[in-house]
Amino acid sequence: MDEAIRMHRRVFCLVAVMWAPGVMAATEPLEKLVETDLLTVPVLTMFVLLLIVFGWGLHRIRLERRRAAQSMSALTESERRFRTLFEHTPEISVQGYDRNRRVIFWNRFSEKLYGYSTQEAIGSRLEDLIIPDCMRAGVIEGVDKWVNFGEGIPAGELTLRRQDGAPVHVFSSHVMLHGRDGEPEMYCIDIDLSARKAAEDQLRKLSLAVEQSPESIVITDLWGSIEYVNRAFELTTGYRADEVIGQNPRVLNSGKTSPDVYKGFWATLMRGESWRGEFINRRKDGSEFVELAVVAPVRGKDGTVTHFLGIKQDVTEQKRAAAEINRLAYYDGLTGLPNRALLMDRLGLVLAVSRRQPRQDALILFNIDRFQTLNDARGHAMGDLLLQALGRRLSGLLREGDTLARIAGADFAILLQALDIHREDASRRALSVAEKLHAALREPFDLGSETAVITASLGITTCPDDADDTPLEILRRADTALHRAKDAGGNQTAFFETAMGDVARQRFRIERELRRGIPAGELRLFLQSQVDERESIKSAEVLVRWAHPERGLVPPGVFVPVAEQSDLICELGVWVLENACRLMAEHGSAGRELRLSVNISPRHFRLPDFVPWVCELLSIHGVDPSCLTLEVTEGLMIEDIDGVVAKMQALTAFGIRLSVDDFGTGYSSLAYLKRLPLHELKIDRSFVQDAPENSDDAALVETILAVAHSLHLQVVAEGVETVRQAAFLNARGSMIHQGYLYGRPQAASEWIPLWLKQFDQVLP
Structure with a gap:
């Protein structure tokens, strides 16, 4: 009986130990207690149950502590990872602020973006760091409403301020968190938009430049279909953009541009090179204009041609002005005849040709006798009419290729080209022309209300005189002969002679x-x-x-x-x-x-x-x-x-x-x-x-x-x-x-x- 009770006690002790891990340290005292007779079976059972309850409670406490320790460790690790992540996030500024808008977190990119070091930023107020004066009141009010009333701050683009005062363009978003103490914390995440803004500004400037360019700009695809035209194109051609988009630029073709121009144009573009040249085009109203165009291939990132860009300038007025300048530079304003400058150019060409092929040309200078008397007696207007009529009459006497020029005042010149290969024969032919001139001048000139009969003195020289002959030398020889004719009383023709040239050269020297x-x-x-x-x-x-x-x-x-x-x-x-x-x-x-x-x-x-x-x-x-x-x-x-x-x-x-x-x-x-x-x-x-x-x-x-x-x-x-x-x-x-x-x-x-x-x- 006693042995059975003892065994019974030990079993309960073992059960107690198994269900009450918290009493494992008391196993030996418990065994001693079991050995005593104090514990009856009921008492022992109650005691074991108490031990089980106590041990289980102790186990739960330890378990909760272990879980709390593990949770705290995880939280600490999460916070560390959070800080590490945002501390080293490239191209993104992360700042943390407490409810008083003081900085509690400032990552490395914030230092780079705003110019403040972490030491300078921590503890400073948001508005004192990066907020421009014009935004300060609104930012303070917005943050306070968010902290106190939960009114969120909308994300968006802002222009903030660097430490040196320079503006910073960012996209800013905001997150509200609570710290360990339960206090609200605001974290701002700013993405630097400076590069994008610069690119957008550059793109905007480029777009404005293209759109407002005084030159017409056309972009076509590889098949020549127009994809874009600017405002200048519309003003120049009279076509609206929607009228030409999808059309081929040949819509402007007037039919007067040489086919060789187009042939060279496409050959150049197909080689991947830029082409420069002129087109004679037609506007929407049918009027013609001249365009100076530069057309270039546009390449993609891989180097392949994707489009063609044409920049064209209306040079109609410039062409007209250039022609007028050329006329003023090389033609006489009164008679429309070539002037001295053009005569000298053509004399130079005559000499250049004569060096390649033997031939003799001749220059005739002539002056209207007593022209000043006519001017004084009848007025300069009548003198101008006479000069114009003289030019028209003499122009009809010349061969194609000969030049009639007005040198100055009443002085004219006639360049007779390719008269003969022998000087004597060329001289005879020049003299024949001179006789025709005298005969033509004897016919009265109808000057409207009056008529005039004039005579002229002529000086003739053949050219080239030698291999070193020059236009000025030819003109000098003819002028010397002209003065000899005038000294003879006028209405005369004189040929240049060597002796005359020697005297003139001596006087010049x-x-x-x-x-x-x-x-x-x-x-x-x-x-x-x-x-x-x-x-x-x-x-x-x-x-x-x-x-x-x-x-x-x-x-x-x-x-x-x-x-x-x-x-x-x-x-x-x-x-x-x-x-x-x-x-x-x-x-x-x-x-x-x-x-x-x-x-x-x-x-x-x-x-x-x-x-x-x-x-x-x-x-x-x-x-x-x-x-x-x-x-x-x-x-x-x-x-x-x-x-x-x-x-x-x-x-x-x-x-x-x-x-x-x-x-x-x-x-x-x-x-x-x-x-x-x-x-x-x-x-x-x-x-x-x-x-x-x-x-x-x-x-x-x-x-x-x-x-x-x-x-x-x-x-x-x-x-x-x-x-x-x-x-x-x-x-x-x-x-x-x-x-x-x-x-x-x-x-x-x-x-x-x-x-x-x-x-x-x-x-x-």
């Missing part, structure tokens, strides 16, 4: 070298004495010589006539007068009065500032104006006698003396002599030399002396070379003599000592 020599200091001042009847030097005439570095001393008869035909005569006159004033100023002191006479050319005298310039020159050098005599020729009085008289009066009022040089050889008139404020007449040497033997010359000299005496003018006789001539003059009155009998012209440095010696001898 002299002018060119003199133009260089004057500023180079190559001129020399010479003086020739003017004496009274006792052969005492009273004054001197100023002459000029040219000390050429290669040809030595050049006499004035060689270079002065050349200077007279150009502006060089004025430059020459300035040099002579300035040096004469220096000489007078240098030797006119100490009671000595150096009196000099200086020749003035009509061209120099007519300059508007001549009088004030001479007066200022004398004042600058401190020269007594009465010591200077200006010699002018009678030719000065032919034109504008009133203006000449006014200038002479101004000069004499200043104290300058005036003399008429070579009196009796030009336009001698007592009428103008009475008006001119003269002091002196100079008898030309041609009268003086033969006066002792020739009664006619003697009578002329006596007449001149009588005129001078009646007008109270001093007389200077030039060219006195013999004693007999001097005696003849002295027998007829008191006058000044000048000539080789009293001395040849001398360099100023040689003449001055002779004058000083005589001057010192007569001093008291």
